[in-house]
Amino acid sequence: MNFDPIVEAVREGRAEQPTPWKILISNPAPRCLRLELSLKAEETVDTVKDRIRRYLEAAGYKALSESQYGRGSRVSGMFSLSPRGIRVSVSTVLESMSEELTAVRACFDIDLTGQTVIGSEKIFWETEVSGLGDAILGGEIDANAAAANANRARKGALVWIAVFLGGCVALSLLRILLDWLFVEWLPANFGWWEKFANSEPAAIGVIVAILIALAVVGVGRRLRRR
Numbered sequence: 001m002n003f004d005p006i007v008e009a010v011r012e013g014r015a016e017q018p019t020p021w022k023i024l025i026s027n028p029a030p031r032c033l034r035l036e037l038s039l040k041a042e043e044t045v046d047t048v049k050d051r052i053r054r055y056l057e058a059a060g061y062k063a064l065s066e067s068q069y070g071r072g073s074r075v076s077g078m079f080s081l082s083p084r085g086i087r088v089s090v091s092t093v094l095e096s097m098s099e100e101l102t103a104v105r106a107c108f109d110i111d112l113t114g115q116t117v118i119g120s121e122k123i124f125w126e127t128e129v130s131g132l133g134d135a136i137l138g139g140e141i142d143a144n145a146a147a148a149n150a151n152r153a154r155k156g157a158l159v160w161i162a163v164f165l166g167g168c169v170a171l172s173l174l175r176i177l178l179d180w181l182f183v184e185w186l187p188a189n190f191g192w193w194e195k196f197a198n199s200e201p202a203a204i205g206v207i208v209a210i211l212i213a214l215a216v217v218g219v220g221r222r223l224r225r226r
Contacts, residue, residue: 020137023129033110033117035129041102041136045094048102048136052092055135059128060084067092078114083121087111104136 024036041048053063061069069090077086088110095103108129135141 020133023126028109031112033112033125035108035110035125037104037106037108037129037133039104039133039136040097041104042100043102043136044100045096045102048094048104049092051135051141052104052106052132054141055132056090058141059131061088061090067094072111074111074113077111080115083124086115087113106132 020039022038024034024038026034026036028034043051049066056069057063059071061071064070069092070088071090072080072085072087074087080086088108091107091109093105097103106129108125110125
């Protein structure tokens with residue numbers, strides 16, 4: 001899955017990330033995306049643990065244990081229009097390197113069952129993971145940026161649904177119009193139409209005409225591109 005170029009470059013070791021932490025992206029299992037945050041904080045283990053808890057709870061996660069958090073469910077994730085509804089498990093590992101230096105590793109495992117990742121959702125998760133890094137290092141608990149990205153993702157999904165439903169309605173109306181035109185209006189006004197429409201050559205002719213029209217449109221578009 002292609003995240004933004006800077007994150008992809010960091011993952012592949014081709015660039016340095018302009019932040020005090022690293023985000024590694026992987027797919028440990030089918031339909032699963034993992035974002036792993038690693039950093040070192042000049043704080044005690046208890047302080048880091050408290051900042052992680054406050055940030056994740058503000059972002060809608062529930063504490064399952066001291067080092068495990070979760071949000072969403074598999075069922076809700078399959079139908080959710082927002083990335084906040086997708087099932088995510090967060091596991092944290094804290095290692096005290098000295099009295100006030102703690103190594104942190106936080107893994108976000110995202111269950112993508114029934115989901116197709118779009119650009120706004122990628123931005124949402126990058127922002128959420130980066131927000132955790134900010135919270136650990138600076139102590140500022142702010143999950144609003146990720147929430148704003150979630151709202152944009154939801155609006156994008158609603159737009160696609162509206163376009164799909166609108167297309168279905170338009171096709172239904174077109175079918176009703178064509179049924180009325182060919183079944184009622186033409187036979188009623190042109191006596192020869194019913195015999196013509198029921199003949200095998202007519203059906204073949206209509207299919208051939210449609211194919212020719214599609215071919216002409218395709219050729220025209222290629223010529224315009226040139």
